[in-house]
Amino acid sequence: MSLRGKHIVLCVSGGIAAYKAVELCRLLVDAGAHVAPVMTADAEHFIGKTTLSALASEPVHTTLWNDSDPIPHTRLAQRADLIVVAPATARVIGSYAAGISSEFLTATLIATRAPVLVCPAMHTEMWEHPAVQENIATLRRRGVHILEPETGRLAGGDVGAGRLAEPQHIFSQIDAMLSPGDLYGTHVVVTAGGTREPIDAVRVIANRSTGKQGYAIAQEAALRGAKVTLITTVDLATPFGVDRVAVETAQQLSDAVMQVRASADVIVMAAAVADVRPKHQASHKLKKDPATGEIPGLGAIELEATPDILAALGAAKEVHQVVVGFAAETENLVAHAQMKLERKGADLIVANDVSQAGVGFAHDTNAVTLVSRGSQPVEVVLADKRSIARSVLDAVVAIRSARTN
16 A cells, blocks of 8 residues: 555554564555654664664654654644554553653653554563553553554563564554545455466466456455455465455356355456366376377367356346456457446456556556446556555445445
8 A cells, every 4th residue: 555645653662572663664664654753762772763763754753852842742643644553562551541641652642633553562471461451451442453462472482472463464454544444344355366277187278367456456445444355366465354265267266256246245356267268177187199299189179168257247236236347458448348348247347458568467567447337437557556456446436435325
């Protein structure tokens, strides 16, 4: 996600897990956020101010008394879109719950009206102490977001609950908190990757789809609050909060989609489904004839059509459902997309010209044209696939909104 224009205050308190705040800071800055770092005096025992200052968008704030602004904590708190405390020690959690602003970090927390994400990290015995749990419960009642610690190896070699969540996990939570939330309460089904149709035990008919665009759409939908089912043929890292269903062939993909179709509010068919498959598949590897150099059965494969999943979804679509199809083209982009829209009964076609540089398969970027009913085509220029995913879901939200108005 792009966090461009967002002001995030990154508060680091004095725990061994403070080293993870360095990576979290980098992730936030790379996403375009303006990161204002705050460190307690105890945190300086674990990481240096120079490190965080070099990576963040402004120098580290550590004290109320050496800033040119007479009320630096208030100014910082007022311009924050979000404040994250990672790691949050038992002392900081207790001070925050009790409203004690004894230093810059807690003063900033108490001065803000922005959302706050607290990421505790401490030894298991401390995390499970009744006082800490009561303080956590108090913060939750006040609307503070708590990202509970993970179970794993702790300082000193112990294993248990209390390990700070990984930076990517914290980043995903921040991403979700700053997303529009316009898909809360919906079930979004996304398909991704290219299907593989077996010829024999080794060979397949396949295509060049990597699944990256489908995964980006699944991730964006989850961050907007949807329950997301990702049906995929590729083994990329599953986005946080997404339920993944692994398939390989067009028939398996069709079966998986139809199994969840009735409960879906939005179905995004981003997968590149093979149009044909071998009518007969050999259970063993077809071997080359040593005399002729040919592979019997491979030269004239009899093909049959695969299930037309998008057309089936369009035909069975219920009033509240939005069905999205994809069209990878090399010419007459809009015309082909409009024909596909009508022929398949979809609500939106995402068309891209895969002959263009940086577009479509095997790229981290894409450029698409969004074709929907009753609207002019919308061109989305070359951008990263997460940005394309946002544009696709913006169009889905617009379609859903138009139906309820």
